[in-house]
Amino acid sequence: MRIALIATCLGDALFPEVAKATTVLLERLGHQVVFPADQVCCGQMHVNTGYLTEAVPVVRQHVEVFEAADFDVAVAPSGSCVGSVRHQQAMVARRVGDTALADRATALAGRTYELSELLVDVLKVTDVGAYYPHRVTYHPTCHSLRMLRVGEKPLQLLRAVQGIDLVELPGADQCCGFGGTFSIKNADTSSAMLADKVANVVGTGAQVCTAGDASCLMNIGGGLSRGDTGVQTIHLAQILASTREQVAA
Amino acid sequence: MSTFLGIPRRHAAQEESPLRGALPFPKAARRELANDQLRRNLAHATSVIRSKRALVVDEMPDWEALRDAGAATKTQVMSNLPALLEQFEANVTARGGVVHWATDAQEANRIVTELVRAQGVDEVIKVKSMATQEIGLNEYLEDNGIAAVETDLAELIVQLGHDTPSHILVPAIHRNRTEVRDIFLAEMEDAPADLTDEPRRLAMAAREHLRRKFLASKVAISGTNFGIAETGTIGVVESEGNGRMCVTLPETLITVMGIEKILPTFTDLEVFLQLLPRSSTGERMNPYTSLWTGVTPGDGPQNFHLILLDNGRTNALADQVGRAALHCIRCSACLNVCPVYERTGGHAYGSVYPGPIGAVLTPQLTGMHGHHDVNSTLPYASSLCGACYDVCPVKIPIPDLLVELRGRAVDADRGRTIPGGWDAAMKAAAWIMSDPTRFAAAEKGLAAGRLVAGRDKKIKHLPFPGSAWTHTKDMPAPPKQTFRQWWKETHHE
Amino acid sequence: MSSRETVLGRIRSALAADTTPPPPIPRDYIRVGDHPPGSPPVLELMIDRLVDYKAHVREITPDQLADAIDTALTDQRSVVLAPDLDPAIAAAAARSGRTLTTDGTPTVLTPAELDRIDAVVTTATVAIALSGTITLDGGPGQGRRAITLVPDFHLVVLHAEQIVHTVPEAIARLDPVRPLTMIAGPSATSDIELERVEGVHGPRTLSVLIVR
Numbered sequence: 001m002r003i004a005l006i007a008t009c010l011g012d013a014l015f016p017e018v019a020k021a022t023t024v025l026l027e028r029l030g031h032q033v034v035f036p037a038d039q040v041c042c043g044q045m046h047v048n049t050g051y052l053t054e055a056v057p058v059v060r061q062h063v064e065v066f067e068a069a070d071f072d073v074a075v076a077p078s079g080s081c082v083g084s085v086r087h088q089q090a091m092v093a094r095r096v097g098d099t100a101l102a103d104r105a106t107a108l109a110g111r112t113y114e115l116s117e118l119l120v121d122v123l124k125v126t127d128v129g130a131y132y133p134h135r136v137t138y139h140p141t142c143h144s145l146r147m148l149r150v151g152e153k154p155l156q157l158l159r160a161v162q163g164i165d166l167v168e169l170p171g172a173d174q175c176c177g178f179g180g181t182f183s184i185k186n187a188d189t190s191s192a193m194l195a196d197k198v199a200n201v202v203g204t205g206a207q208v209c210t211a212g213d214a215s216c217l218m219n220i221g222g223g224l225s226r227g228d229t230g231v232q233t234i235h236l237a238q239i240l241a242s243t244r245e246q247v248a249a
Numbered sequence: 250m251s252t253f254l255g256i257p258r259r260h261a262a263q264e265e266s267p268l269r270g271a272l273p274f275p276k277a278a279r280r281e282l283a284n285d286q287l288r289r290n291l292a293h294a295t296s297v298i299r300s301k302r303a304l305v306v307d308e309m310p311d312w313e314a315l316r317d318a319g320a321a322t323k324t325q326v327m328s329n330l331p332a333l334l335e336q337f338e339a340n341v342t343a344r345g346g347v348v349h350w351a352t353d354a355q356e357a358n359r360i361v362t363e364l365v366r367a368q369g370v371d372e373v374i375k376v377k378s379m380a381t382q383e384i385g386l387n388e389y390l391e392d393n394g395i396a397a398v399e400t401d402l403a404e405l406i407v408q409l410g411h412d413t414p415s416h417i418l419v420p421a422i423h424r425n426r427t428e429v430r431d432i433f434l435a436e437m438e439d440a441p442a443d444l445t446d447e448p449r450r451l452a453m454a455a456r457e458h459l460r461r462k463f464l465a466s467k468v469a470i471s472g473t474n475f476g477i478a479e480t481g482t483i484g485v486v487e488s489e490g491n492g493r494m495c496v497t498l499p500e501t502l503i504t505v506m507g508i509e510k511i512l513p514t515f516t517d518l519e520v521f522l523q524l525l526p527r528s529s530t531g532e533r534m535n536p537y538t539s540l541w542t543g544v545t546p547g548d549g550p551q552n553f554h555l556i557l558l559d560n561g562r563t564n565a566l567a568d569q570v571g572r573a574a575l576h577c578i579r580c581s582a583c584l585n586v587c588p589v590y591e592r593t594g595g596h597a598y599g600s601v602y603p604g605p606i607g608a609v610l611t612p613q614l615t616g617m618h619g620h621h622d623v624n625s626t627l628p629y630a631s632s633l634c635g636a637c638y639d640v641c642p643v644k645i646p647i648p649d650l651l652v653e654l655r656g657r658a659v660d661a662d663r664g665r666t667i668p669g670g671w672d673a674a675m676k677a678a679a680w681i682m683s684d685p686t687r688f689a690a691a692e693k694g695l696a697a698g699r700l701v702a703g704r705d706k707k708i709k710h711l712p713f714p715g716s717a718w719t720h721t722k723d724m725p726a727p728p729k730q731t732f733r734q735w736w737k738e739t740h741h742e
Numbered sequence: 743m744s745s746r747e748t749v750l751g752r753i754r755s756a757l758a759a760d761t762t763p764p765p766p767i768p769r770d771y772i773r774v775g776d777h778p779p780g781s782p783p784v785l786e787l788m789i790d791r792l793v794d795y796k797a798h799v800r801e802i803t804p805d806q807l808a809d810a811i812d813t814a815l816t817d818q819r820s821v822v823l824a825p826d827l828d829p830a831i832a833a834a835a836a837r838s839g840r841t842l843t844t845d846g847t848p849t850v851l852t853p854a855e856l857d858r859i860d861a862v863v864t865t866a867t868v869a870i871a872l873s874g875t876i877t878l879d880g881g882p883g884q885g886r887r888a889i890t891l892v893p894d895f896h897l898v899v900l901h902a903e904q905i906v907h908t909v910p911e912a913i914a915r916l917d918p919v920r921p922l923t924m925i926a927g928p929s930a931t932s933d934i935e936l937e938r939v940e941g942v943h944g945p946r947t948l949s950v951l952i953v954r
């Protein structure tokens with residue numbers, strides 16, 4: 001299958017390992033990955049901060065770049081970016097009266113998937129041949145859980161990973177406090193939410209906390225790091241991309 | 250001596266009211282977050298009610314179908330509101346009730362005061378009601394020499410504690426049992442001296458305290474959960490029996506009802522009497538529900554007055570997106586699951602409507618008057634985690650409304666001479682993010698972040714506004730190579 | 743302009759921009775339950791719900807009714823009744839030397855007078871098994887709302903066929919313009935730390951006899 005990668009702006013700039021792992025994983029599974037080079041951002045940060053008008057050119061850029069690309073389905077290793085593509089892009093276009101752009105965004109959203117959705121629903125695979133010999137806990141990010149309803153899919157994928165010791169995270173469905181610019185605008189409340197998430201992660205005894213969103217992991221990881229907990233954060237794609245050969249090397 | 254230079258002008262829209270606090274949400278939240286006892290009380294209470302609700306919702310095989318019916322009913326109500334209100338008014342009047350209309354809080358308060366005065370009393374009993382809190386009725390009555398006695402246990406705790414409610418359903422949720430006992434001992438003249446903090450003992454003390462008032466009061470004031478257009482029936486849903494006391498024993502009953510509380514038909518209760526109790530107290534049914542239509546000769550109050558209240562509801566109605574907030578049936582399920590509410594409590598919102606629904610309802614009732622208006626900060630009091638939508642019995646898309654209202658808060662500020670830092674930052678970001686060349690250039694600039702990182706590749710201090718992040722958590726150093734650089738190196742096409 | 747016209751005018755102008763009519767109301771929820779009124783599973787569910795609310799409940803046959811009323815009222819010395827209550831129920835309530843007062847005969851009792859009476863015995867209109875709810879509508883044997891509110895003990899005599907499975911079945915049986923009181927267990931509060939305490943202002947004890 002020809003799969004277009006949405007690297008996400010945050011992934012491209014700050015967490016390239018996540019997009020790399022997604023590429024490596026999909027190529028290992030025998031698919032062709034394409035990266036429309038002019039892509040930038042889905043517009044979520046602007047939308048969620050209230051700059052809906054400013055989001056329109058960002059959305060248009062996304063739609064135009066991916067419309068021009070040749071692929072079967074698009075994937076982003078991010079629940080919130082896919083949530084934005086599916087749930088917000090058409091809304092902001094419609095809000096400024098651009099129904100044509102809204103329709104185009106809706107059509108594109110129809111073939112855009114979050115990574116676990118792509119693997120389980122489209123590619124019909126749960127065992128991706130990964131090896132990851134660590135104690136891991138999984139945080140289901142809010143937008144994966146409630147906007148996309150990915151449900152058990154990421155856990156199905158993780159359970160099939162060789163060597164993994166997967167432990168349940170108490171209060172897993174509670175928000176980590178990130179919320180994009182919420183973490184800046186309401187930093188005190190955000191930090192209080194994060195403190196509880198960090199305590200729950202540490203309480204599991206896991207070495208690694210994983211999730212399907214680099215942004216939430218940046219938040220959780222920032223708290224784990226500041227607290228000198230020794231717990232690392234790593235994106236789901238990186239665990240799935242990890243192999244016995246790679247670990248041995 | 251008439252120089253007022255330097256004295257800040259008091260913005261009319263900034264005045265404190267039951268719908269508007271003194272501080273913007275982030276500042277008020279900081280104040281509340283510093284109270285460890287409050288956070289423990291809230292964490293305990295919200296977790297108890299969350300699990301109770303989950304149990305009684307999960308046992309309903311048709312819960313989603315009930316939500317769909319509830320949501321569609323409310324949508325219909327809003328679009329047929331004028332006809333439904335006229336039908337409702339006609340039916341209440343035909344059954345012996347008197348209907349009044351109030352455009353705002355001031356008018357509603359004045360009508361109630363005149364009605365109470367006409368009965369020649371200076372004390373009234375009250376059933377817990379959000380509508381009367383919203384209009385500040387108790388304070389208005391007090392200013393006019395009329396004592397309003399709250400009879401719901403939690404409202405009594407709030408009233409005796411000279412406090413304000415912090416939750417729609419459980420207004421004293423921020424208090425634990427020991428605090429309640431201390432309030433009763435200090436403020437309730439007939440509280441037993443050996444009162445313990447056992448909830449049963451506290452409830453019995455409230456029973457004794459209020460009993461005399463129930464039996465002797467001539468006038469009661471209530472809100473309402475439902476008004477049925479087809480029949481003129483009013484419904485009050487409660488637990489303690491204080492509501493039954495108020496709507497049954499006094500000679501005169503005055504009910505204040507928001508115009509959005511209408512349901513078209515009596516049959517609609519088959520949906521809402523299932524959705525409301527399970528969502529609010531986590532019970533299959535609340536202990537008591539009273540339904541009455543006008544005046545019943547020989548049974549209950551023989552004078553019944555109904556006040557239909559606008560007070561900003563038509564502002565909300567005018568917005569086709571935002572009006573969904575009027576669908577709210579005040580169950581408060583969204584408060585109990587909200588991670589923001591759970592940490593800050595209700596007082597941080599500055600409005601009688603706190604939590605996620607408050608963050609979308611309050612600014613619509615009052616309007617948002619620029620960035621100096623504290624209510625402009627309410628739509629941002631959410632991480633958009635979406636838990637509120639999942640539990641809403643009438644499927645109000647609260648996250649979508651929050652986003653829409655943020656958009657309106659931003660729009661309301663457009664064209665002002667001094668844009669906030671956010672304005673400049675967001676406009677610059679949009680300029681960068683709508684163009685790949687500009688974005689690649691910005692990424693090069695970001696690489697400078699590596700310089701401020703420590704040897705562990707962590708950034709521990711960023712300048713404002715990044716400092717809001719690094720105050721409590723680290724920021725990873727930007728990588729040596731962006732993804733698109735890696736792609737170019739590894740994927741030659 | 744009157745406030746009525748102002749408010750209605752504001753509403754009409756708020757709705758003026760609406761173009762599409764709202765969608766119809768889907769009613770895919772369960773309206774009629776799996777079990778007919780008064781059937782054993784419905785009674786079992788009703789009893790389970792009432793017990794869960796800390797109500798006292800007994801299932802009896804018609805010939806056990808008088809004794810059951812007398813037993814249920816063991817600790818009650820005075821009882822108030824509606825004037826049109828079944829005389830057999832009234833006679834049973836009068837056993838063991840209890841004082842009976844009939845509301846409205848000769849005078850309508852004041853709240854203070856009702857407060858001096860221990861208990862009330864009534865029938866009911868309809869009950870809902872799924873939510874453990876009993877509804878009174880002031881019909882025969884039920885009296886004014888005040889008599890089931892002020893005394894501290896409420897004994898309800900329910901007939902099996904009055905108990906329906908679902909909420910919609912019950913709503914369909916009600917007359918909206920009668921004064922309706924729905925009761926699910928004794929008075930209760932959860933206002934302190936969300937811990938449920940049974941018995942605040944309404945009757946602190948609810949006792950139910952289900953006649954099969």
